[in-house]
Amino acid sequence: MNPVVRTVLQRLGLGLITLFIVTIIIFSAIAMLPGDFAKAMLGQSATPETVAAFQREIGIDRPPVERYFAWVGQIVQGDFGSSFASRTGYRRTVAEIIAPRLYNTMFLAVMTALIAVPLALGLGILAALYRNSWFDRVVNTVTLTTISFPEFFVAYMLAYLIISRDTFIGTEFAQSLPEWLAASINWVLNLVPKFPTLANISDQTPFWEHVWRAALPSITLTLVIVAHMMRMTRAAIINMLASPYIDMARLKGMSPMAIVLRHALPNAWAPIVTVIAFNLAYLIVGVVVVEVVFVYPGIGQLMVDAVKSRDVPVVQACALIFAATYILLNLTADIISIATNPRLLHPR
Amino acid sequence: MSESEYKLRLAQNLIGRGKVSRRDFIHLGLAAGLTVAAADNLFVSVARAEPQRGGFAKLGMAHGATTDSIDPAGYLDTFTQTAFSGAMSNSLTEVDAKGSIQPDLAERFETTDDATTWVFRLRKGATFHNGKTVTADDVVASMQYHMGTDTKSAAKSLLESVTNIKADGPETIVFTLKSGDADFPYIMSDYHLVVMPAKDGKADWESGVRTGAFVLENFQPGVSAKLKRNPNYFKNGKPYFDEVEFIAITDLAARMAALSTGEVDYIGRADLKTLGMLKRKPNIEILEVTGYGHYTLPMNVTVAPFDNPDVRMALKWAIDREEIAQKIFLGHATVGNDNPIAPAIKFAINPQPQHKFDPEKARFHLKKAGMENLKVDLSVADAAFAGAVDAAALIRETAAQCGIDVNVVREAEDAYWDNVWLKKPWCASYWSGRATADWMFTQAYSADSSWNETFWKNPRFNELLIQARAETDEAKRSAMYAEMQQLTHDDGGAIVLVFNNFVSAKSKKLAHGELAPNWENDGLKMAERWWVANA
Numbered sequence: 033m034n035p036v037v038r039t040v041l042q043r044l045g046l047g048l049i050t051l052f053i054v055t056i057i058i059f060s061a062i063a064m065l066p067g068d069f070a071k072a073m074l075g076q077s078a079t080p081e082t083v084a085a086f087q088r089e090i091g092i093d094r095p096p097v098e099r100y101f102a103w104v105g106q107i108v109q110g111d112f113g114s115s116f117a118s119r120t121g122y123r124r125t126v127a128e129i130i131a132p133r134l135y136n137t138m139f140l141a142v143m144t145a146l147i148a149v150p151l152a153l154g155l156g157i158l159a160a161l162y163r164n165s166w167f168d169r170v171v172n173t174v175t176l177t178t179i180s181f182p183e184f185f186v187a188y189m190l191a192y193l194i195i196s197r198d199t200f201i202g203t204e205f206a207q208s209l210p211e212w213l214a215a216s217i218n219w220v221l222n223l224v225p226k227f228p229t230l231a232n233i234s235d236q237t238p239f240w241e242h243v244w245r246a247a248l249p250s251i252t253l254t255l256v257i258v259a260h261m262m263r264m265t266r267a268a269i270i271n272m273l274a275s276p277y278i279d280m281a282r283l284k285g286m287s288p289m290a291i292v293l294r295h296a297l298p299n300a301w302a303p304i305v306t307v308i309a310f311n312l313a314y315l316i317v318g319v320v321v322v323e324v325v326f327v328y329p330g331i332g333q334l335m336v337d338a339v340k341s342r343d344v345p346v347v348q349a350c351a352l353i354f355a356a357t358y359i360l361l362n363l364t365a366d367i368i369s370i371a372t373n374p375r376l377l378h379p380r
Numbered sequence: 381m382s383e384s385e386y387k388l389r390l391a392q393n394l395i396g397r398g399k400v401s402r403r404d405f406i407h408l409g410l411a412a413g414l415t416v417a418a419a420d421n422l423f424v425s426v427a428r429a430e431p432q433r434g435g436f437a438k439l440g441m442a443h444g445a446t447t448d449s450i451d452p453a454g455y456l457d458t459f460t461q462t463a464f465s466g467a468m469s470n471s472l473t474e475v476d477a478k479g480s481i482q483p484d485l486a487e488r489f490e491t492t493d494d495a496t497t498w499v500f501r502l503r504k505g506a507t508f509h510n511g512k513t514v515t516a517d518d519v520v521a522s523m524q525y526h527m528g529t530d531t532k533s534a535a536k537s538l539l540e541s542v543t544n545i546k547a548d549g550p551e552t553i554v555f556t557l558k559s560g561d562a563d564f565p566y567i568m569s570d571y572h573l574v575v576m577p578a579k580d581g582k583a584d585w586e587s588g589v590r591t592g593a594f595v596l597e598n599f600q601p602g603v604s605a606k607l608k609r610n611p612n613y614f615k616n617g618k619p620y621f622d623e624v625e626f627i628a629i630t631d632l633a634a635r636m637a638a639l640s641t642g643e644v645d646y647i648g649r650a651d652l653k654t655l656g657m658l659k660r661k662p663n664i665e666i667l668e669v670t671g672y673g674h675y676t677l678p679m680n681v682t683v684a685p686f687d688n689p690d691v692r693m694a695l696k697w698a699i700d701r702e703e704i705a706q707k708i709f710l711g712h713a714t715v716g717n718d719n720p721i722a723p724a725i726k727f728a729i730n731p732q733p734q735h736k737f738d739p740e741k742a743r744f745h746l747k748k749a750g751m752e753n754l755k756v757d758l759s760v761a762d763a764a765f766a767g768a769v770d771a772a773a774l775i776r777e778t779a780a781q782c783g784i785d786v787n788v789v790r791e792a793e794d795a796y797w798d799n800v801w802l803k804k805p806w807c808a809s810y811w812s813g814r815a816t817a818d819w820m821f822t823q824a825y826s827a828d829s830s831w832n833e834t835f836w837k838n839p840r841f842n843e844l845l846i847q848a849r850a851e852t853d854e855a856k857r858s859a860m861y862a863e864m865q866q867l868t869h870d871d872g873g874a875i876v877l878v879f880n881n882f883v884s885a886k887s888k889k890l891a892h893g894e895l896a897p898n899w900e901n902d903g904l905k906m907a908e909r910w911w912v913a914n915a
Contacts, residue, residue, distance in 0.1 A: 071797075071798060080830075081529060081536075082531065082532045082533070082534075082536060085529070085530055085531075085532060086532055115446075115447065116447070117446070117447035117448075117449055117601070122449070122451070122586050124449075129446060129601075132600075188633055191633070191634070191637045192637075194637075194641055195637055195640045195641055198640075198641075199640070199660065199661060202660060202661075202662075203660070226641075228641070228643055229634070229637040229638055229640075229641045229643060230627070230629070230634070230637075230638040230641075230643035230644070232603060232604060232627055232628075232629075234598065234600055234603060234604060235600070236598070324630070324631045324634070325631055325633065325634055326634065327627075327628070327629050327630075327631065327634050327638070329600070329602065329603045333602075334446055334602070337445050337446045337447070337602055338446065338447075340445070341445055341446075341447045343446070343447050346446070
């Protein structure tokens with residue numbers, strides 16, 4: 033059998049086993065959440081009878097093992113069940129709740145990846161080419177600074193920048209500055225496009241407006257993830273540049289750019305792809321904070337919401353989707369590193 | 381009055397109806413001897429004061445979850461309450477800006493002498509969004525939706541006293557109560573008890589067809605709800621907006637930013653800490669209303685040492701409420717006096733003496749209880765109310781000066797209401813308040829209430845509660861409620877720290893009349909009551 037196909041099948045099998053273990057962890061973790069699901073769903077003012085009626089309806093009075101197998105059995109058939117927000121005669125399936133949110137999260141992730149990945153690769157390659165130059169140092173410092181701040185801080189700072197566009201000139205701080213300085217700061221602030229600080233979109237939002245509304249969250253995420261990918265690109269390429277075959281290429285008289293792109297980069301893909309996959313996974317499973325700050329209706333916010341209101345079926349489905357995303361992306365990264373590395377492709 | 385002044389006066393009346401332009405008005409003003417600026421200001425103030433139709437409002441709500449639905453059995457927070465109850469539906473009655481009861485979908489209501497039978501007559505010509513006339517059968521089905529053993533409604537306990545509801549002809553509904561309740565029309569104003577069309581004898585909430593000022597157009601749970609004007613609304617001239625959109629913005633900073641950048645025209649629950657920054661913006665106004673909501677520290681009066689009234693009194697004198705209002709709530713709160721009835725509620729009194737920080741009195745009562753010093757646990761978490769933990773720290777300091785050692789126990793936020801409230805002898809709690817003294821006392825202080833958080837069973841208090849409820853003579857009722865409030869103040873187990881203000885903010889684009897104190901967002905009815913200012 034072709035080694036690539038074999039590896040892929042092997043990894044897929046392992047992934048499924050991991051996913052199975054994850055279902056056990058998810059289920060037991062949720063079973064250990066404090067508080068009564070029914071009470072949390074119905075609110076503080078529910079009487080004991082209403083709570084009991086609700087518990088019967090969602091089947092929470094049955095033993096946990098039975099509930100676990102019922103749940104896994106449903107998922108295998110592709111049914112995520114119905115949300116606790118359903119009422120008699122008004123079923124809200126988990127799938128229909130999650131689908132639009134997942135789309136929004138994917139939209140933001142793809143949009144960010146389209147900006148961040150080329151940017152990180154480009155900056156990384158340039159930094160490797162002109163290493164230890166001023167350019168290299170500035171890029172390193174700036175990206176390290178943005179990755180060092182927590183993402184909510186970056187998000188709030190960006191939102192504040194947009195607010196300052198209109199209000200800066202009226203602040204006491206601006207009035208304490210010399211007039212020309214305040215005026216020029218104001219001028220610079222007004223160069224910033226007036227991005228919406230509220231990224232609330234609905235299923236009726238047209239495509240380009242969606243892009244426009246998602247601009248601030250996307251910029252925030254880009255600032256947070258670029259450093260990691262860019263530094264890995266730079267390090268992997270510099271590592272390659274020390275190899276004898278690169279010296280050979282140099283002796284042949286190839287231009288530095290051609291050496292990096294044609295000789296160094298193809299051999300440096302493995303570590304870079306791993307880091308990119310890691311960051312893409314983060315874009316899907318780790319953006320809760322950014323979603324909350326900009327009120328972007330993504331799946332992270334949905335999960336936090338669901339945990340708060342103890343909407344267990346939704347929490348479980350979100351957790352499972354996150355786990356599957358991680359496993360799939362890592363699998364892809366593995367396959368790409370194998371496919372780009374002849375030594376792994378043809379093991380002796 | 382000169383002719384030009386007379387014309388100006390006439391023109392002022394026309395502005396509200398949108399019949400005079402700003403330019404024409406300024407010309408008239410100049411003729412009457414005003415400056416341009418003065419005429420302009422006059423125009424704006426008159427235009428603001430007169431409601432006018434048209435426009436679009438984006439309202440940022442402090443809540444919203446994916447589990448939200450249009451089912452009135454829920455309505456757990458201000459998003460669903462303001463959008464689906466306040467804007468989209470009507471109850472039989474409503475509470476006005478003065479805190480008194482007014483007919484809403486009912487045209488009038490009357491009772492028998494002992495207040496056990498209440499008769500509500502429906503407004504003529506009121507229709508549902510689908511054109512169907514509202515009948516008594518619809519009301520009966522809507523109320524029954526919240527009653528019975530199988531209901532999951534949060535309003536079930538409200539209707540517990542109702543033994544029978546029946547339709548008497550198409551326009552009259554008769555409620556029979558277990559015992560007299562002179563405040564029953566207030567209960568009917570509750571935001572859960574909205575009127576829905578009956579389908580096969582059952583209330584049909586799924587369709588979203590209601591009677592209110594706005595018709596639901598699009599709803600995404602946890603994100604937004606868009607509503608458009610109901611052209612056949614039964615209230616004359618209302619609503620004023622053509623369209624409203626409610627947007628869920630649960631993050632505090634995001635909410636403030638959204639208003640600052642003009643993404644929304646209004647936000648509920650503004651951030652007190654950064655209110656100053658918001659005030660600096662010229663086109664934003666801060667709204668503040670003292671509501672019925674209050675923060676309490678209930679003591680379980682059946683557990684030592686709180687079973688001793690003097691210990692309770694010592695603690696009541698050992699707390700600096702003024703400092704808590706200033707430091708924790710940054711002045712956006714009204715100091716409490718161990719009386720849960722807010723000053724704006726009918727029959728409210730301010731019991732004397734006013735409880736404030738007084739180490740002498742605290743020590744005096746402690747000595748009277750036969751103690752030199754006292755050590756008590758106070759269980760708090762910010763789940764009770766934001767600032768509870770900080771307030772407890774302040775209490776610890778002041779109590780120490782009175783010889784009372786308050787051990788602040790920080791509890792887990794999760795499941796606070798399950799594991800701490802009603803379980804620990806002294807904890808922190810929050811009440812959003814009720815529109816009448818009877819309602820508040822019945823739910824939180826009556827002997828048989830499951831939410832009697834102080835486990836206080838004062839016989840005189842409970843006797844008065846039942847008498848006052850059925851009493852229709854205002855003066856006698858007033859005296860009874862005064863005595864009950866004095867009793868809770870002197871003997872009860874609840875320390876009422878402060879009444880919280882509803883602090884919200886809006887852009888000057890929106891205008892409104894006097895704000896109702898019964899709930900947030902102008903009594904949840906902002907969509908129906910507010911309008912776009914002509915400026």
